[in-house]
Amino acid sequence: MKPRAYSGLLILACLLVMVGCATFGSQKVSPTPIDRASTEIPEDQLMDVGILVFESKELTSKAAQKEGTDPDIRKAESHFVPYHLKNALQQSSHWGAIQVIPAETNSVDLLVKGKIIESNGEHLVLEISVADATGISWFKKTYSSEANEYNYSGNQVGEKDAHQDLYNTIANDMAKFKKKLTAAEIKTIRTVSKLKFAKDFAPDAFGDHLTQNKRGHIKIKRLPADNDPMMDRLMKIREREYMYVDTLNQYYDGFYNEMWPSYENWRQLNLTERKAIKKIKREALTRQLIGALLVAGAIAAGSSDSNAARVIAPAMVIIGGQVIIRGWNISKEAEIHSAAIQELSESFGDEMQPVTMEFEGQQYELTGTAEEQFKRWKELLRQIYFAETGFTPSPASEEQNMNQDNNP
């Protein structure tokens, strides 16, 4: 066989592989029902969960465009996604109070942190880490989900999202870990959470009730006395912090509900456009490959000894060229869909920007007020402690107090 024929066959083989890659489909999302508690959990076994507002790397316009989203949308999602996770956890009934929190706090038994890696209506990729009050990390995983058009039917605000299986999986993983804990371990976590709060607000009184090892794990060194009046006061303050977080979550709830319809729309349209782009690109690539194949075949035929082959070779070149051009034209259509995605994202991002700003403004105002109050209470508790005990504050304590004043 002539070298040119070998070349033609090699080209043909490569083209076939590329065609195969071009038509490879993406992985389906597997249905994941949520794991609900089968029996009511006793109150002293319930753990309060705090879900921190999700992180997201700062998206430049170019990066956002490439991902098929918008920086304003991503910012809004950093509040939306944790709130929907909260709803999913509530559905599981394994937990006590579940709240979205703007910053880390010692008021919760379990802290969930998340990061949005990708979100564009088609894909949702989240990195989730969960740790309890004793500092033990439950898990850190990356979850990804791919939606199709069927995932956008029958959705309900607060209950079913297009990527509900992803949320259910996270909730199930948390429940799975919790089920491994004994009642004593859960009690310990709750106690540590309470003592951490006490230490934060009244370090002079409760600063030495906990110890922390090199790995960052916290253990109880001693417990406060029964009927400790300082602990009573702290529990009253803790209630106020709970109420403050409740109020914040009302704002989150309003923001979430307001965002839902447009967000759902945007994701669904984005998915449609992205699917269209993929289909078009596959089609374009296929045509281009076929065209290239024809041209390669023509080259091989042209060098063949057969007269017939030499006759059809020019025709094959012409047809192949036309097919390639057509493939190129089709791929131009994909640019139209890309532009549509960009326009959709910009439009939705512009819509969400004032909503997010208003929500963050409300949150900031409330948080600022609350933090001022917390500072005041810490100072009052300090004064009460020294008045009750008759102790005088140590230099270290004074310095710590000054640091707290300067660094709220």
Next chain:
Amino acid sequence: MKSLILISVILAGIGFAACKTPPTPSASVPTPKQEIPETTEKRPSTPSESTESAKPGAQEKPKTSRTASPEASGSQAQDAKPTSQKDKTASGGAAQTSLAKADQKSSESRTTRPQTTQSKLEKARDDLRVSQATEKRIGAELEKLKQSGNASAEDIRNYEAYHERVQAMVAENRKIVEKMEAAQARHSAAPKGSQAATSGESEKRSDPSIPEEQTQDPVAALDRQLSASLGEFDAMLLKEMETIETESAVKMRDLAQEAAAAAKRLKEKGVDLGSDESESTDAESKQGEQGEEGQQGKAGQKDASGKEKGSQPKQGSDDDAVASRDQSKGGGSGPRGDRGSRYSKKDDDIVARQLREAAENETDPELKEKLWKEYEDYRRNTQ
């Protein structure tokens, strides 16, 4: 077109007949929709009396609170009030002064009108139950409509929009119930906490030992400062909550208006919204009577529930604040007391009751007029 109308009517009638039987969880509503209401109602609230009217100084939102571990701290002022799956228990740390006073006021209000507050909560729960039942039914009918293949795309869209509005109303009703339960739990806990704290304080003051008295004074003064500060914080949070609830009420009103408009569009297209004279209507009539006590937030919510869009094959379904806007009739500008009097409250379904309450509680005369007109139009069309 006529055949389409006829088929829609037949389907609505079948759906109505099906819905006359007690609803079962296996009705043709997707599972997630059903499970959620059951989940949120899973943890019973403690049957203590409380009131959402005792707002001043009261703590309404103990959602994240829980009891202390007794072996850890032995804190006294902690109450266990699991109200919903969101709430754990409330620690009864009522602020000494203003909060205690507010709690006393709420206690008094509870003492004088215990039935009202409890009945309001029951009414809210009934509302939620009925709206959930209606939502299920509408979902089932929507599915039937889609599967029949005879409905036009526009009808289906309208129906879906209507369904969405009903779902939104269910969500709002659920939130209201949760808030009321939380408020009830808080108020039932707070007096105990305040009483315990008060007795503790009095014991301290009665200590005859001079050195202890001397030390108690500055401590007592600081405690008073702390309590006052806690009370201020409570008031600030309550104000925030009220703002949020007002916005929610406005939203519910908008939802009800949209739902009513959607129902009207469907009626104009000849889709029979049907009527369900079963439990939902009866429950709503009862609720209609209770609802006469009137709460503005509730009124707004009822308004919102009246704004169902989409089709409602069941005419008497309670969540449907379907008030077809019949511009020619009904309502003139009769005196407030006369509006709606020609229609018996007992015959009001949930939609009509919500429209009536909204109209009675509305302060804006123009909006009040519109609401009365909607109510009358709705009653006329459903009779």
